[in-house]
Amino acid sequence: MKPNPPKYALNFLRWFCREDYLEELEGDLIEVLEMQWETSPKKARRNFGFQVIRHFHPEFIKPITAENKLINSAMYLNHFKIAWRHIFSKKLYSFINITGLGVGMACCLLILLYVKYELSYDQYHEDLDKIYRVTHAYKSLEEKGKPTAPEAFQVWGCAPVGPAMLKDFPEVKSFFRFTSPNNMLFEYEDKRFQEDNLVFADSNAFEMFSWKLLAGNPETVLDEPNTVVLTEKIAHKYFGSEDPIGKVIKVDLGEDAVFKVTGVMENVPANSHFAFEGLVSMSTFRRFRSEIFDWWGYVDFYTYFTLNENANIASVENKIPEFVEKYTGNWENSGYDIAFEPMSDAYLHSVAGRQPGETGSLQNLYIFSSIAIFILLIACINFINLSTSRSLERAKEVGIRKVVGAHRQILMGQFLSEFILLSFFAAVLALLLVVLFSPILQDLTGKPISYQNLLEWETFPSLFAGVVIIGILAGGYPAILLVNFQPAKVLKGAFKSTGGGVALRKGLVIFQFSLSIALMVGTAVVFSQLQYLRNHDLGFDQEQMVIVDFGWDGKVQEQIESIKNTILDHPNVFSIAASRAVPGNFLPNAGTNIEGPDGEMVSFGPTIYEIDQDFISNYKIEMAAGRAFSRDFPNDTSQSLILNESAAKMWGYNNPEDMIGKRFEQWGKSGIVIGVVKNFNYQSLHKKVEPLSLRYEPYSMRKFSIRIKSDNIPATISDLEKTWGELVPHRPFLYSFLDETFDKQYKADMRFGQLFSVFSGIAILIACLGLFGLTAYTTSQRTKEIGVRKVLGASVSSIVTLLSAGFIKLFFVALLISIPLSWYVMNRWLEGFAYRVGVGYELFIISGAIALLIALFTISWQSLKAAFANPVNSLRSE
Amino acid sequence: MKSVSLGEFEELVLLIVAAQHDQSYGVSILEGLEEQLERKVSISAVHVALKRMDEKGFVKSRFGGITKDRGGRRKKFYVITALGKSMLDQQYALRTRIYQQIPKISFT
Numbered sequence: 008m009k010p011n012p013p014k015y016a017l018n019f020l021r022w023f024c025r026e027d028y029l030e031e032l033e034g035d036l037i038e039v040l041e042m043q044w045e046t047s048p049k050k051a052r053r054n055f056g057f058q059v060i061r062h063f064h065p066e067f068i069k070p071i072t073a074e075n076k077l078i079n080s081a082m083y084l085n086h087f088k089i090a091w092r093h094i095f096s097k098k099l100y101s102f103i104n105i106t107g108l109g110v111g112m113a114c115c116l117l118i119l120l121y122v123k124y125e126l127s128y129d130q131y132h133e134d135l136d137k138i139y140r141v142t143h144a145y146k147s148l149e150e151k152g153k154p155t156a157p158e159a160f161q162v163w164g165c166a167p168v169g170p171a172m173l174k175d176f177p178e179v180k181s182f183f184r185f186t187s188p189n190n191m192l193f194e195y196e197d198k199r200f201q202e203d204n205l206v207f208a209d210s211n212a213f214e215m216f217s218w219k220l221l222a223g224n225p226e227t228v229l230d231e232p233n234t235v236v237l238t239e240k241i242a243h244k245y246f247g248s249e250d251p252i253g254k255v256i257k258v259d260l261g262e263d264a265v266f267k268v269t270g271v272m273e274n275v276p277a278n279s280h281f282a283f284e285g286l287v288s289m290s291t292f293r294r295f296r297s298e299i300f301d302w303w304g305y306v307d308f309y310t311y312f313t314l315n316e317n318a319n320i321a322s323v324e325n326k327i328p329e330f331v332e333k334y335t336g337n338w339e340n341s342g343y344d345i346a347f348e349p350m351s352d353a354y355l356h357s358v359a360g361r362q363p364g365e366t367g368s369l370q371n372l373y374i375f376s377s378i379a380i381f382i383l384l385i386a387c388i389n390f391i392n393l394s395t396s397r398s399l400e401r402a403k404e405v406g407i408r409k410v411v412g413a414h415r416q417i418l419m420g421q422f423l424s425e426f427i428l429l430s431f432f433a434a435v436l437a438l439l440l441v442v443l444f445s446p447i448l449q450d451l452t453g454k455p456i457s458y459q460n461l462l463e464w465e466t467f468p469s470l471f472a473g474v475v476i477i478g479i480l481a482g483g484y485p486a487i488l489l490v491n492f493q494p495a496k497v498l499k500g501a502f503k504s505t506g507g508g509v510a511l512r513k514g515l516v517i518f519q520f521s522l523s524i525a526l527m528v529g530t531a532v533v534f535s536q537l538q539y540l541r542n543h544d545l546g547f548d549q550e551q552m553v554i555v556d557f558g559w560d561g562k563v564q565e566q567i568e569s570i571k572n573t574i575l576d577h578p579n580v581f582s583i584a585a586s587r588a589v590p591g592n593f594l595p596n597a598g599t600n601i602e603g604p605d606g607e608m609v610s611f612g613p614t615i616y617e618i619d620q621d622f623i624s625n626y627k628i629e630m631a632a633g634r635a636f637s638r639d640f641p642n643d644t645s646q647s648l649i650l651n652e653s654a655a656k657m658w659g660y661n662n663p664e665d666m667i668g669k670r671f672e673q674w675g676k677s678g679i680v681i682g683v684v685k686n687f688n689y690q691s692l693h694k695k696v697e698p699l700s701l702r703y704e705p706y707s708m709r710k711f712s713i714r715i716k717s718d719n720i721p722a723t724i725s726d727l728e729k730t731w732g733e734l735v736p737h738r739p740f741l742y743s744f745l746d747e748t749f750d751k752q753y754k755a756d757m758r759f760g761q762l763f764s765v766f767s768g769i770a771i772l773i774a775c776l777g778l779f780g781l782t783a784y785t786t787s788q789r790t791k792e793i794g795v796r797k798v799l800g801a802s803v804s805s806i807v808t809l810l811s812a813g814f815i816k817l818f819f820v821a822l823l824i825s826i827p828l829s830w831y832v833m834n835r836w837l838e839g840f841a842y843r844v845g846v847g848y849e850l851f852i853i854s855g856a857i858a859l860l861i862a863l864f865t866i867s868w869q870s871l872k873a874a875f876a877n878p879v880n881s882l883r884s885e
Numbered sequence: 886m887k888s889v890s891l892g893e894f895e896e897l898v899l900l901i902v903a904a905q906h907d908q909s910y911g912v913s914i915l916e917g918l919e920e921q922l923e924r925k926v927s928i929s930a931v932h933v934a935l936k937r938m939d940e941k942g943f944v945k946s947r948f949g950g951i952t953k954d955r956g957g958r959r960k961k962f963y964v965i966t967a968l969g970k971s972m973l974d975q976q977y978a979l980r981t982r983i984y985q986q987i988p989k990i991s992f993t
Contacts, residue, residue, distance in 0.1 A: 012956075030948075032932060034958030035911035039928055041955075042912075061929035066936045 109436030111386030151342030178318035223270025389777030394485035426482025520821030546687025633682030646678025654698035943969030
């Protein structure tokens with residue numbers, strides 16, 4: 008084989024080496040190569056490469072002078088200069104392009120921040136991928152043994168499942184349980200508050216999860232009964248700057264009950280599906296009710312578990328049927344099932360009910376990400392439309408450049424770099440906007456999202472890449488169009504219409520309009536749905552209802568009737584009732600046997616609602632049949648039950664009257680059904696009214712509902728507070744208004760509505776900006792024509808029609824496209840509500856009309872200006 | 886004005902150029918050096934020295950004819966100039982002068 012030097016080395020040498028030295032150096036290097044070739048060709052080639060590198064020495068490198076540049080920067084400087092001048096000479100168009108793109112990018116970044124935040128939930132746990140949780144399903148007899156639907160599961164379940172899994176499954180390493188929040192009255196020195204958000208938790212909390220314990224021993228803090236770990240926030244409330252460790256808090260769990268503070272933990276991070284504010288040791292709970300730790304039917308626990316190294320969740324899942332059969336196979340009237348869910352899915356992916364904290368909506372993330380992309384697309388389309396329609400302005404420049412010898416690639420590079428430069432300006436604007444508007448995003452989403460979340464090293468390269476990509480996306484087509492100009496045609500002077508891109512431009516305008524109208528329809532649907540929720544007849548009266556929470560206080564329950572009477576004495580109080588929960592609160596379910604139409608006892612698990620005899624009249628709930636609880640029937644506390652229409656239907660009674668007098672058994676009570684109430688929405692309107700049973704249970708009361716007169720509410724409240732202080736001195740007066748708390752269930756929907764309308768508004772605004780630029784340009788092209796028409800007697804209206812007709816046609820095409828699209832998407836969204844507004848044609852007419860008005864306004868701005876202009880000005884210069 | 890100093894390695898290269906008179910080019914100098922010094926020398930070092938001495942005017946160069954060797958690349962031959970020769974003379978004289986000042990005793 009002939010000695011041949013490695014190609015790459017030779018090319019490198021030729022690239023950097025002075026031409027006058029090249030031949031000599033190459034020759035000498037090849038001669039050395041040839042000499043070494045005989046011993047070892049491989050080594051010779053390696054040595055050749057090495058020697059070439061050794062020659063990369065100032066003595067041999069091409070001098071950095073004008074002709075000999077390694078990079079031809081003069082040309083690029085010129086490109087930059089031309090781009091700069093061009094941007095500043097056409098201020099209006101540059102403004103439209105830069106603001107459009109900038110606002111679009113800012114929206115994208117803001118939405119990206121939001122999405123990133125939603126995805127960050129629970130990511131701070133080091134062992135996140137190893138933690139799973141148990142979801143439980145409590146099933147009726149019919150469903151027993153059949154596969155359970157994913158939606159039928161709930162996170163809230165029983166206590167013994169954790170220990171049983173640890174015992175039966177060798178794969179399970181450890182389990183952790185905590186309860187739903189308990190209400191406790193805490194007292195330390197002169198400070199007394201009701202704590203609503205403390206949970207009982209197993210002692211290995213700090214082993215399994217990555218919460219930082221600021222004080223205390225993570226291994227032993229929750230071992231002893233009556234010990235508590237407080238979050239910083241709660242600890243600060245009671246102890247200020249004192250050291251909380253070892254302090255004793257009085258608590259209303261029986262005589263002389265106290266909790267010892269054994270630890271202080273950081274506040275649970277906001278991006279967490281947990282929401283508690285303190286942990287009380289599980290052994291405390293065990294001391295009150297040790298029996299429930301063996302009850303598979305008692306529901307009050309969330310169970311999490313970790314697997315051993317190498318263990319596979321699927322192998323554990325296979326053993327579920329056997330496990331369920333072993334422990335609950337003997338249940339006579341109902342069934343039980345469990346499933347596992349990785350903790351990383353808890354926030355966004357879980358469909359299980361009864362979550363321990365808030366959950367996010369994956370659907371909303373998709374919706375917002377699409378809006379972000381739409382906004383950016385609309386801005387890019389503005390850019391494409393404006394640049395292509397104005398390409399004529401650059402035709403001469405392209406012609407000259409081509410004549411003096413510019414290649415296509417160089418021209419392409421020139422225009423692309425100009426567009427990328429514009430996109431850089433836009434990015435700077437976008438960053439400014441993000442910093443300015445991130446507090447508003449915080450308000451809109453209610454989440455602590457800061458622009459500082461963008462300050463990560465990955466951000467900048469990806470932002471840079473994004474800018475370049477957007478520049479190419481928006482500038483690619485216009486650049487191709489410009490580069491394709493033929494110098495001979497352009498420079499002859501007869502070159503007028505570009506012809507190219509008109510169809511594309513029309514298509515893009517239609518696309519923009521379609522998106523804008525669809526977003527407008529979306530906004531209208533979201534708002535009419537929210538309006539609908541607010542005005543929906545709930546089946547009870549929620550106005551002027553003050554709720555007072557006394558947290559199952561035994562002393563209050565004992566003298567409940569006298570307290571009610573004292574409060575009722577106030578002239579501004581219409582009525583008062585007590586109950587365990589009020590509409591909008593959580594309610595438990597209970598297995599209930601009721602005699603069916605054929606005389607057999609039938610078992611279902613309706614929701615139960617514990618109320619007193621005044622509740623139904625106080626809430627103005629109507630009876631469908633029978634009677635409400637009454638003082639005239641002392642047996643009502645033990646032998647009576649009221650159901651709602653939906654429960655009556657479940658037991659097979661189409662006529663509620665037929666259900667009166669039927670036998671029932673529920674939670675240790677038995678007797679007859681005395682009444683059926685009309686359905687009322689005791690839960691949010693996301694859900695249908697589920698079967699409900701109402702029991703009269705004097706010792707399960709937690710809340711008073713006081714209906715007051717609408718005038719002078721603050722005075723009434725302060726009177727009530729005073730009365731309360733005399734009646735129940737040991738309890739703070741915790742009040743709220745029912746309509747406000749009930750509406751809180753729609754907070755997430757309101758937020759969604761606001762975010763949606765803000766971003767849709769921005770999208771429409773950007774689309775209008777583009778339309779404005781486009782009409783401004785086409786109108787300016789036709790000033791002479793308009794002048795001539797006016798001289799010949801055309802009226803203002805005919806000129807405006809002439810200029811607008813084309814756009815209006817496009818608008819109607821867009822309307823036709825967007826109607827089915829938005830109808831489909833918004834119906835999907837509405838499926839999340841059990842009670843929903845219909846998407847009728849009037850919505851489309853209204854949003855279409857609004858969009859048309861906005862478009863017309865944008866267009867007429869320019870066309871009116873042109874139509875009113877004096878033809879002298881446009882015609883005299885020729 | 887460029888400095889007219891002569892580095893140690895440059896001096897060696899210049900000596901070889903002078904010794905090989907009119908037949909010296911990169912590879913021949915490399916071989917001469919390796920033979921005399923009995924160690925490996927890098928061709929790039931030789932080239933750097935030659936270019937520097939060319940700039941200082943100690944050597945001058947010309948291209949040889951095209952041959953089939955070296956992939957058809959011409960050789961570049963170097964010859965020492967008068968300035969180069971006088972530089973070598975000076976160096977030689979300087980070394981001899983100092984050498985003769987060494988006392989004639991035996992060193993341990």
